[in-house]
Amino acid sequence: MATGVYGTRIASNITVDDVEIFYSYSPTRNSNDVNLSDFRRIDSTLLSQANISDNTDGYDNILEGVYNLKLPVQYFNSKGYYTIYIRPKEIPVVLLDVGVLSSFPDVKGLVVDITSISDTKLRASMSENNELVGYRVVYFDDNGKRKNYYRIVTSNNRCEPVVQNMSDTNQKAIRYRYNESSTLTFITVTPSAATTFKPNAVPYIGSAAQKVLFANTKFEPVMIDLELVDHDADTISTMLEGSQLRNLDNGLITTFTDNGEIYNQVEMFSLKDSETGNPIYEVRKNKTDSIDFSETINDKN
Numbered sequence: 001m002a003t004g005v006y007g008t009r010i011a012s013n014i015t016v017d018d019v020e021i022f023y024s025y026s027p028t029r030n031s032n033d034v035n036l037s038d039f040r041r042i043d044s045t046l047l048s049q050a051n052i053s054d055n056t057d058g059y060d061n062i063l064e065g066v067y068n069l070k071l072p073v074q075y076f077n078s079k080g081y082y083t084i085y086i087r088p089k090e091i092p093v094v095l096l097d098v099g100v101l102s103s104f105p106d107v108k109g110l111v112v113d114i115t116s117i118s119d120t121k122l123r124a125s126m127s128e129n130n131e132l133v134g135y136r137v138v139y140f141d142d143n144g145k146r147k148n149y150y151r152i153v154t155s156n157n158r159c160e161p162v163v164q165n166m167s168d169t170n171q172k173a174i175r176y177r178y179n180e181s182s183t184l185t186f187i188t189v190t191p192s193a194a195t196t197f198k199p200n201a202v203p204y205i206g207s208a209a210q211k212v213l214f215a216n217t218k219f220e221p222v223m224i225d226l227e228l229v230d231h232d233a234d235t236i237s238t239m240l241e242g243s244q245l246r247n248l249d250n251g252l253i254t255t256f257t258d259n260g261e262i263y264n265q266v267e268m269f270s271l272k273d274s275e276t277g278n279p280i281y282e283v284r285k286n287k288t289d290s291i292d293f294s295e296t297i298n299d300k301n
Contacts, residue, residue, distance in 0.1 A: 011065025012219040016044040017121040020089045021069075027080040039085065046070040047086070071226070079228050087221040090138065090213045091119045096184065097208045102164050102175040109188040110137070110206055111159065111176060122214060125156075126185045132156040137189055138213040139206065151189035151205055152217070159186035238263050245297050252287070254295045265291045 022039040048068045055061035069084070076082060097111040117123040125131040135153040140146055160179040176186050194202045206212060231239075238257055245254045255264040264286070271281035 011063075013062065013064045014067075014216075014218050015049075016047055018089055018216050018218055019044050019047060020087055021046065022085045022087075023075060024083045025078065025080060026083075027078070029081065039083075040075075042075055044089075046072065069224075076226075076228060079230060082226040082228065084224040084226060085221065086224070088136075088215045088218060089119075090215045091117070091122045093117060093122075093212055093214050095206050095208060095210045095212060097161075097174070098206050099161075099174060099176050099186075101159075101186070102162050102177045105175070106193075107188060108192050108202075108205065109176075109186045110212075111161075112185050112187060114158075114183050114185055127158075129157045129180075130155055132187060132214070134217050136215045136217050137187075137206070138215065139204075140211060146213075151192070151203075154188045154190050156185050156187045158182045159184050235263075243297055245295055247295060250292075252292060252295055254292075254297070256297050260296070260298055262291060262293065262295065265295065 021042050021044050023042055024039045046069060048070070050063040050066040050068060052061045052063050069086075093112055094116065095110050096113045096116075098108070099111055100109070101107045112126060114123055114126045117126060125135075132153045133155060137151045137153065138146060139150070157178050158180050159176040160182040161174050161184070162177050164173055164175045176184075178186070189205050191203045192205050194200065239255060242258075242263060243256045243260075245256070246252075247254070251268040253266050253268060254262055257263045267283075267285045267287055269283050269285075270279035271283060272279050
């Protein structure tokens with residue numbers, strides 16, 4: 001008996017043309033501030049592929065499945081919570097027709113005009129035979145809302161329409177045959193055939209002039225929760241454990257980094273009662289805009 005671990009998942013190798021990135025922002029976690037319906041699209045070129053610096057196997061140095069995401073201040077410039085959503089790129093396509101092959105009338109598929117595709121990568125994939133295998137086709141209902149079911153592409157080949165006489169009537173029908181010089185492509189999907197126990201229940205795969213979405217299936221959508229804060233573990237450690245200078249003459253307390261640079265400075269003073277002159281309040285005021293840089297710790301040792 002065979003033993004071992006067997007898996008079917010592999011690390012994805014994608015490019016910026018395969019992804020779409022969206023983000024939303026909320027200043028707090030309060031329910032009134034959270035607005036996940038307000039997602040905005042950002043440039044997918046912010047995603048870059050990770051490389052192996054000491055690659056010696058003779059192949060490329062790409063580390064599949066690992067990617068770096070830049071967070072430019074153009075989008076991420078405020079303290080608060082960001083939700084980042086990365087999904088396979090979805091491209092709208094209008095079906096030219098849903099038909100069958102002239103030589104194989106049992107084979108039903110989607111017909112798309114390649115020249116009508118605006119996305120350059122999808123247009124290139126449709127131009128090459130079987131480059132769309134594995135893509136997902138998403139449908140909309142009559143109200144323009146996305147349906148919960150989809151179909152998976154099993155093949156795509158260039159085709160051309162032909163007029164064919166029906167065998168049992170005098171009518172003619174448009175069918176398709178493969179032609180490498182055509183600007184149309186015939187796309188088969190699954191499931192598209194009826195089951196043997198219910199042969200009249202043919203699965204729906206689309207209709208002529210219907211708008212659908214084509215999306216790759218190279219990875220699952222990813223949701224990232226990001227929090228931007230004023231302080232991290234290093235800055236908190238500096239305030240708790242950093243060197244300090246207390247100037248008893250002017251009441252300044254200066255906190256320094258490990259490099260001897262001023263990190264924080266506060267002024268300590270008392271507020272006295274106007275009648276008795278007794279101190280009643282002790283004030284600790286941050287001097288963020290008027291730091292006294294003459295306060296140094298190096299010359300006080």
